[in-house]
Amino acid sequence: MTEQDKMVFCTLFDSNYLDKGLALYHSMRKNIAVFKLYIFAFDDRCFDVLGDMHLENVVLLSVKDIMTEQLEQIQEERTRAEFCWTCTSLIIEHVLLICKEKVCTYIDADIYFFANPINAIQKIIDNNCSVGVVEHRFEKNYKYGKAIFRNGKYCVQFNTFVNDHEGRRVLKEWKENCLNWCYARHEDGRYGDQKYLDKWTQKYSCVYEAEDLGVGVAPWNLHLYKYVGSEEDAIWMKRGNKKFPVVFYHFEGMRYLESNKVYLNLWAFDKQGTNRKVNLLYGKYFETVEDIRKKLKKTYGITFSHMIDVKSPYLGRDYSFYQFCLNDGFFEGLRAWLGYWKNGVFVLDK
Secondary structure, X not given: OOHHHHOEEEEEEOHHHHHHHHHHHHHHHXXXXXXXXXXXXXXXXXXXXXXXXXXXXXXXXXXXXXXOHHHHHHHHHOOHHHHHHHHHHHHHHHHHHHOOOOEEEEEOOOEEEOOOOHHHHHHHHHOOOOEEEEEOOOOOOOOHHHHHHHHOOEEEEEEEEEOOHHHHHHHHHHHHHHHHOXXXXXXXXXXXXXXXXXXXXXXXXXXXXXXXXXXXXXXXXXXXXXXXXXXXXXXXXXXOOEEEEOOEXXXXXXXXXXXXEEEOOOOOOOOOOHHHHHHHHHHHHHHHHHHHHHHHHHHHOOOOHHHOEOOOHHHOHHHOHHHHHHHHOHHHHHHHHHHHHHHHEEEOOO
């Protein structure tokens, strides 16, 4: 199997996510020498704009390419996010069965590559596995069990499937599960498309759990890693004795707020060294996104003002100095309040 066979990816997004989806694409162009990206556009505006751009290394498809009568009914019954989650396994299946790729890795539209993920995918092949999953890597403290119970051990963000019997078998089960139930609520041990993954490593011997800490750095685990330096545009971090380059960061849960601010959804924003990591990761990401937004507005008249959370609680009373002190006492509250406004909310350049 060649490198080109392994470096096949798919993602999905609509016109509300065009800026993030294009930032993902540009990060791939910068950091991955050989790749093919299948983009499934989930509305006509997104499809038309991407088609007009004629992006290299991209195969553009539409949600209509996977639509069935069952999916049409599901689309009416579920929210936009729930429908997208439902379709994750379906777009992977389309790439493997219809487009006949040998391997396909699903990637979330709000991740950004800082290095080439080839080693992570190669590890799956080297271990004779057919499916690759990535842990959330929550901090193992008193909140760990609750986070696992609610959100699942694994994150749907970078999920690899080999086009063989075992890979297709796991994928089929996931698809059927999501078609049957995929909602943004916790119910009977399920949550969206994600909690289903918890059973895979117990049920199937073909599932490989990524060991590379640079795969899946995210708001919920960023505080666990120490920044140690940058080399040739790679961002290096360390946990314990393990030093690693950040392969990709998952910019999950961000909210654009008023006054040119962005809520970052960090799970721990008052840890020492957080500000440096935020400036490196989010600074680069927002620089790319803002440049894309300017070009989309100039060329296509697309703006994202409707995505601003104008009545956001993240700037309100719940995040006031008084509330932090009420929750944690004066000294801890002061530290948390300072950390939140220094690291938890990013101010964009005007």
